[in-house]
Amino acid sequence: xxxxxxxxxxxxxxxxxxxxxxxxxxxxxxxxxxxxxxxxxxxxxxxxxxxxxxxxxxxxxxxxxxxxxxxxxxxxxxxxxxxxxxxxxxxxxxxxxxxxxxxxxxxxxxxxxxxxxxxxxxxxxxx
Numbered sequence: 001x002x003x004x005x006x007x008x009x010x011x012x013x014x015x016x017x018x019x020x021x022x023x024x025x026x027x028x029x030x031x032x033x034x035x036x037x038x039x040x041x042x043x044x045x046x047x048x049x050x051x052x053x054x055x056x057x058x059x060x061x062x063x064x065x066x067x068x069x070x071x072x073x074x075x076x077x078x079x080x081x082x083x084x085x086x087x088x089x090x091x092x093x094x095x096x097x098x099x100x101x102x103x104x105x106x107x108x109x110x111x112x113x114x115x116x117x118x119x120x121x122x123x124x125x126x127x
Contacts, residue, residue, distance in 0.1 A: 001033050001068075003049055005059060005075045012080050013059065019050040020073050022066055031068055038068040046086070047075065057082070060089050 003020060005013040020031040023045040031038065042064040050056050064077030083089030 001031070001071050001073055003073045003075070005047075005061075005077070005080055007080060008078060013082065015049070016052045017049045017073070018052055018054075020068075021048040022061075022075075023047075024066075031073060033071060035068065037070070038066070040066050042066055042075070042077065046089070047080075057084055058086060058089055059083075 001017050001020070003013065003015050003017045004011060018033065021028060022031075023029075023043055024040040025043055029040075042061055044062050045060070047059045047061050048056060049059075060081045060083070061075070061077045062079040064075055064080075067074045067076075081089060
């Protein structure tokens with residue numbers, strides 16, 4: 001199978017694999033080359049895959065969508081981090097996702113203030 005992981009700005013990974021293991025809302029699942037076509041939403045977690053030479057690799061994913069169509073497995077997600085060791089990957093994810101979460105909180109706060117300011121301006125125009 002060909003695994004392709006797509007982020008909003010780039011293709012993170014494109015690799016030939018013999019197995020993909022991921023986690024959906026109703027639990028984890030495994031895809032092998034002869035499985036039927038399949039579509040699911042992914043929850044934040046670890047996506048594991050085995051290359052054609054037998055090495056197991058890991059990706060930490062944010063929420064996303066997985067589509068298996070024929071011999072192709074496409075994963076689309078906002079954020080992903082690649083690593084070979086789960087412990088190091090977990091630490092990396094915690095650092096990177098925390099920084100992004102803080103940025104999102106600050107952005108939401110600024111947007112809320114802008115919205116309030118706009119509403120006040122419209123109210124003042126009506127007076």
